[in-house]
Amino acid sequence: MASFEINADMITEILSHSHVSVVEKSRLLNKEFNERTHSSSFLKLKLQNTNSVSGYFLEYNRRLKAHSTFIRNQKNIPHKSEICLDFLPRGRKTDPLRYKIIRLSHLPSKEKSRYNFNFTLLCEVFDSDSFAWKRLSKNVELPAEDIPGVRMSEPVAAYGFLHWLTANNNVLRFCLKTETWSFLTVPENLASDRSLKLTRYEGKLGVFRSRSKEGVDYQELWVLESSLGSSWVKVKKIESMGLEPIGFLSNDVVTLADVDKKFLHNYNMNNGKSQKLQIRSPGFSPNMDASLSYFHLCSDFKRVEFEVGLVFSFSFYMVTEETRV
Template identity: 25%
Template sequence: MDSDSVLSYDMKMEILSRTSLKTLDAMRCSNKEFNKLAYDSCFLNMYKKKNNVVSGLIVQSISDRKFVKEFIPSRESTSLDLSFLPNSAPVLASSEQGIMVLETNSPRRVMFSICKPATKQFLLLPPNIIKRYKTIMVAVIVVGSTPLRYKIVRLSQPGELERLRWPSTYCCEVFNSTTWTWRQLNNNITLPHSVFFSRPSITARGSTYVLLTDGNVMKFDTRSEKWTTFSSPVTTRTIEVYPYMKLVKYQDKLGFACKQLNGFWEIWVLAVDESWEKTYVLNKEDTRRMSLEGLYDLNTSVMLDHNIVLFCGFEGGDNIRTVISSPPPYVTFLLRSDFEPVDLGGHKSPG
């Protein structure tokens, strides 16, 4: 390529800033340099202002048997009105494409709904297959953006009496927005004795990952719809040294965060060959006692301390500190969205 044809940094910024969220995500996948640039905090702040994109943290708490939902915007983002969501429906999962899954209780059974909060679109899903089991984990994976296509993965467990017969056994159902149906996978998931799922799950590169309490990671591949297990950076021998562990998303990759009792958060990233590489140590004194909720961009972590949400830069700069109006405990979900209506589904494809 001639030197005259090489795009300058400013031109690349200008090109990316003129794209829609769908195009931006596609360009991230097609070019390593664009991928890194599109996760840069300076670019993201400019992009949000220019394209009316909302991003931040959904904080959910429970009070008087009602689920209170509050949106905490990131830098240069507007807020998001969540008052239209029913107080009886907890959020279970969210995606970077601006949609999330809620649990909706009907008189006879638990139902699920899909929602795009930025456009206030809300659609009830058909009844799932396994009725009486307790929901353990839900994840939503966007498999296509034009038109919107997604899958929802639900892990459930039998009630107390049935667990006596099938201890540590879980069932998996998958909802496909294209066929508008649920399907139960043939093989149940059986975990070793005294090993459990740790929430939340993380979706990266078309797969869903969930951390186990023994330090291993389970992966659900959206295409094959099969579960596999691999090791995290914290082995069984060192798990007692790192009492705090969770999965996070780093750019479009799976990340693993761990912290010693009085130490700093370490961030590891899963490479293509499924080896782990240590990427960051969040060595700020005021974040030692905080809970890491996620990684917002290349240079910003999202921390939680009692009723305080902190968007904290890795290498200095101003932090954004927001007080949550509802009392703890909290469940949090990162969300990014435009304000364009989408087709959530509700109809089967021919054939």
């Protein structure tokens, strides 16, 4: 039987017209297509060929109330059609959307006496399938050297886990399928570095490390090769230009934030070009809203007609997290 060679460019073009779930499956099946479909050139094709959107949700707190706004990567959403989930009725859920909320909190006073040497947190999980909260039978125990515990930052999703960095640079992770906790270690030569920040790169868990040499600030990117392994590989050296790394829009575009938190910069590491995005939201003040969280979103969408106007429906898997420590 005659064999034939797969044309990678043709497959990439086909995937750029495909649903986001098809693209995700191709990434799991083939290493080359995982790299290709995480590139900025593929993202550009996807935005051109489908109803898709790419950017960041920014969450900030004002007077003990959470607010959010969406920062678009490109002007690929029609005018006056901003992304918003406020149209969803209170107390309702939609299929096939499923989400979980992870809540960490201090143990009740009557239980603290059982845990004298470790920093222990109670974990509760809300599952939209059952639409109920449950307390996990096993608490989260951190070693004494990890006091005061988990860093207050948004988790990083990779390999079916949510990941947090602890005070002593261990990685605490929660398996969404089994609802169990475990630990990972960062590269040995980074263990004492206080500048570490978790990120996601090509679907894998990564960590930023801030460095400076001869007056030039830059970031090292280390990536965990496998969810079952402990081997980290340094894959990038990124000039940070005095800006804070937020995450990766693609495998060749890193997003950086201004010190004054008024702008994001999408920096292309291949050609050195940068796209400047202004953060705009009613009532948002970077000087007053110090606690900011950024969540990357790349999704398909479709128009839904209602009498009150247009709403855009998105097809993406959402994981929501709440942390109280």
